[in-house]
Amino acid sequence: MESIKQLQLIGLNNYLNEFCRIYENKIFPNKILLSGKKGIGKSVLSYHFINFVLSQNEKNKYDITNNKINENNKSYNLINNNVHPNFFLIKKKSEKNKIEISQIRELRNFVNKSSFNNILRIILIDDVEYLSNDASNSLLKLIEEPNSNTLFILVRDNTKKILERTKVLELFFNYGGALIDSSPMYGTSERVIGKCLSNIEKKYNLFSASKVWTPNTWHGVKQLENSEKLWKVKNLELMQVHNLVNYESHLENLFQFKNEGRIKYVGITTSHGWRHEKAIKIMEKYDIDFVQFTYNIVDREAENYLLPLAREKKISVIANRPFQGGNLFNLVKNKPIPDWAINYSINTWANFFLKYVISHNSVTCAIPATSKTAHMQQNMQAMYGHYPDARLRKMMEKAGEI
Numbered sequence: 001m002e003s004i005k006q007l008q009l010i011g012l013n014n015y016l017n018e019f020c021r022i023y024e025n026k027i028f029p030n031k032i033l034l035s036g037k038k039g040i041g042k043s044v045l046s047y048h049f050i051n052f053v054l055s056q057n058e059k060n061k062y063d064i065t066n067n068k069i070n071e072n073n074k075s076y077n078l079i080n081n082n083v084h085p086n087f088f089l090i091k092k093k094s095e096k097n098k099i100e101i102s103q104i105r106e107l108r109n110f111v112n113k114s115s116f117n118n119i120l121r122i123i124l125i126d127d128v129e130y131l132s133n134d135a136s137n138s139l140l141k142l143i144e145e146p147n148s149n150t151l152f153i154l155v156r157d158n159t160k161k162i163l164e165r166t167k168v169l170e171l172f173f174n175y176g177g178a179l180i181d182s183s184p185m186y187g188t189s190e191r192v193i194g195k196c197l198s199n200i201e202k203k204y205n206l207f208s209a210s211k212v213w214t215p216n217t218w219h220g221v222k223q224l225e226n227s228e229k230l231w232k233v234k235n236l237e238l239m240q241v242h243n244l245v246n247y248e249s250h251l252e253n254l255f256q257f258k259n260e261g262r263i264k265y266v267g268i269t270t271s272h273g274w275r276h277e278k279a280i281k282i283m284e285k286y287d288i289d290f291v292q293f294t295y296n297i298v299d300r301e302a303e304n305y306l307l308p309l310a311r312e313k314k315i316s317v318i319a320n321r322p323f324q325g326g327n328l329f330n331l332v333k334n335k336p337i338p339d340w341a342i343n344y345s346i347n348t349w350a351n352f353f354l355k356y357v358i359s360h361n362s363v364t365c366a367i368p369a370t371s372k373t374a375h376m377q378q379n380m381q382a383m384y385g386h387y388p389d390a391r392l393r394k395m396m397e398k399a400g401e402i
Contacts, residue, residue, distance in 0.1 A: 007043075007047050007048070007069070008044070009041065009044055009045065009048050009067050010041060011040075012040075012041050012044070012045045013067050015045055016045055016048050016052075016067055017064075019045075019049050019052075020049070020052055020064060023049075023052075023053060028151070030146050030150060030151055030152065031143050031146065031151070031152040031153075031185075032152070032153055032154070033128075033154045033155075033156065033187030033188055034046065034153065034154070034156070035155075035157075035158045035187065035188040036158060037157065037158070038157040042155045042156075043126055043155050046124055046126075046153050046155060047069070047079070048062070048067065048069060049153075050079060050087065050122050050153070051069045051075055051076060051079060052064060053120055053122065053151075054079065054084060054086060054087060054120075054122065055070070055074070055075040055076070056119075057117075057119075058073045058074055058075060059073070060072040060073040061073055085116035086115060086117075086119050086120065086121045086122065087121070087122050087123075087124070088107055088121070088123045088124070089123075089124050089126070090103050090104075090107060090123070090124070090125045090126070091126045091127055092126075092127040092130040097130065098130045098131070098132050098135075099125070099127065099128075099130050099131045099132060099135050100132055100134075100135055101134040101138055103135065104138040104139050104142070107123060107139075107142065108138075108142060110123070111123070111142060111146070111147055111150060112147075115149050115150075118149070120149055120150070120151055121149060121150045121151070122150075122151045122153065123150070123151070123152045123153065124153045125139070125152065125153070125155065126155045127156075128156045129156050129157060129158075129161075133326045134326065134330075137325035137326055140325075141272065144185070144243065144271075145243075154187065156187075156188075158192070161192060162195050162199070163199075165192055165196045165371060166196040166199040166200065167373050168370065168371060168372065168373055168376050169193075169196050169197070169200060170200055170202070171373055171376045171377060171380070172376055172380065173200070173202070173204040173205065175376075175377075175380035175381075175383065176205075176380070176383060177380060178205045178206060178207040179207040179209055179318070179365055179367070180193060180206065180207070180208060180209065181209040181292075181318065181320075181367045182209070182210050182211075182227075182231075183210060183211040183213055184210075184211065184212075184213050184214075184223050184226070184227065184242075185211070185213045185242060190210065190226075190227055190231055191230045193230070193231055194231045194232040197232060198232060206233075207237050207238070208236045208238070209237060209239075209240065209267075209290075209318075210224075210227040210231070210236055210238075210240070211223075211239065211240045211241065211242035211269060212224060212239060212240075212241055212242060212245075212250045212253075212254070213243065214245065214246070215246050216246070217246065217249040217253065220246070220249070220250045221253060224236070224239060224257065224262075224263075227239075235261070235262055235263060235264070236263050237263065237264050237265060238263065238265040238266075238267055238289070238290055239254050239257070239265075239267070240266075240268055240269045240290065240292060241254070241267070241268045242269050243269060243270055243274075244268055244269075244270060244275055244278055244279065244282070247268060247282060251266065251268075251282075251286055251288075254266045265289035265290055265316075266288050266289055266290070267288055267289055267292060267316075267318075268282055268283075268288060268290075268291055268292070269291075269292035269318075269320070270292070270293050271292075271293065271294050271320050271321060272294055272321070273294055273299055273301055276293070276301065276302070276305070276306060279291065279306065280305060280306065280309060283306075283309055283310065283315060284309070284313075288315060289315065289316060290315065290316045290317075290318060290364075291306070291315050291316075291317055291318070292317075292318040292319075292320055292367075293306055293317075293319070293320065294319070294320055294321045294324075295307070295319040295320075295321075295322070295357060295360070295363065296319070296321060296322045296323065296328065296353060296356075296357060297328065297353055297356045297357070297396060297397060298328065298331075299321070299324060300397075303360075307360065307362040307363070308362070310362050311362040316364040317362055317363050318364060318365055318367055319357050319358075319363050319365070319366040319367070320366075320367050322353060322354055322366040322367070322368050323350070323353055323368055328349070328353055329349060329350075332349050337349065337352060338399050340395065341396070341399070344385070344386050344388070344392065345384075345385035345386065346385075348378045348381070350368075350375065350378040350379055350382070351378060351381055351382045352396065354366055354368065354379060354382035355382045355387060355388055355396075356388065356393060356396045356397075358382065358383075358387070359387040359388045359389075359393060360393075
C-alpha cells in the first residue's frame with residue numbers, strides 16, 4: 001500500500017471538513033458509502049478522515065487546518081502498517097480479484113473484540129464492488145446492526161454500474177415487473193435507481209417502495225423527502241419502517257403522510273427471521289398495508305403465524321431473501337432439477353425457489369436482489385406458467401431438504 005502520508009487530498013477538502021464537523025458534533029452515522037468514478041479520491045478522503053479520528057488524543061494529531069496527515073502521530077504509523085488496534089482494512093485479493101468470505105470472517109472477529117481505549121473502531125472496505133456473493137451476504141448481517149462505537153466506510157467504483165443496472169431494470173419491466181424495493185441503508189441504491197429510471201425511454205409500470213431507517217424521528221421525515229428526490233418521483237407508493245427501528249414515531253408520521261396523499265401505502269420490514277414477535281404485535285395493533293419479512297423454501301417460520309395473520313388482516317406480504325441470500329444455490333450446486341419439476345415448466349433452481357415462495361396464498365410478491373441480466377431473466381420466468389398447488393409444494397419442500 002502507498003504510504004498514507006503521500007495521499008494528498010485534492011478537491012475533496014470540503015467533504016473532509018464536513019465529515020469532521022459531523023463527527024465532532026457526535027451525529028456521524030455508523031456506516032457511509034463513498035461511490036463514484038475511479039480515481040476521484042474516495043480512498044484518499046477515507047484515510048484522511050480515519051487519521052483525523054484515530055489521532056484525536058495524540059500529541060501530533062491530524063492537521064485539520066491544512067488537511068494534512070502528520071507523519072509524527074502514532075496512528076499514522078499504525079494505520080500505514082495496518083496494525084492499528086481500532087482500524088481494520090479489507091481490500092480485494094489481487095490473485096483472485098475479489099473479496100472473499102474468509103476476509104469477512106476475520107472482520108467479524110475484529111468487530112466482536114472490545115474497542116482499544118474506548119476509541120471509535122473504523123472498518124475500511126475498499127473495492128466493495130468486488131465482494132463475492134457469500135462475502136456480501138455475510139457483511140450485510142454485520143452492518144445492519146453494528147456494535148456500538150464502530151464505523152464502516154465502504155468505497156466503491158460505480159463507473160459501469162449505471163448502464164448495467166439500466167439493462168437489468170429494462171428487462172425487469174419488459175417481463176411485467178413493477179415493485180422495486182430500496183432503503184437509505186443500501187448506500188447509493190436509491191440514487192442509482194433514479195438514474196437508471198431516467199435512462200429508460202419506454203413507459204414502465206413502477207411500484208416504488210422505500211424505507212425510513214433511523215432512530216431519529218425528524219431524520220425519518222427527511223429520509224422520505226430525500227428518497228423522492230433520489231428516485232426522481234413525485235410520490236413514493238410505499239414507505240416502510242426498516243427493521244422496525246423507532247417504529248412507533250415513524251408509523252405515526254407515515255400514516256399522516258398517507259392521509260395527506262404523499263404516499264399510498266404504509267408498511268414495516270424485518271429480515272433474517274428476526275423480530276417476528278414485534279412484527280406480529282404491530283400487525284395486530286396498526287392498520288398497515290404491507291409487511292416484509294424473510295420467507296423461502298428453507299426458512300418457513302413465517303408460516304406459523306405471520307402469513308396467516310397477514311391473510312386475516314388483509315396485509316400484503318413482500319417476501320425478502322427468497323434465495324436465503326444466495327445460500328440455497330450453494331445447497332443445490334451440481335444437483336439437477338427434479339424431473340417432475342421440469343414437467344411443470346420449472347427448469348432452473350431460481351425458478352424452483354421463487355415459484356415456491358410466490359405460490360403461497362398469502363404472499364403478494366418476492367424481491368430477489370440481482371444486478372445481472374441473466375439472473376433477472378431466470379427470476380422473472382417464475383411469474384409465468386403453472387403455480388405449484390399444495391401437493392406440488394410438499395414435493396418441493398421435500399426436494400429442498402438438502
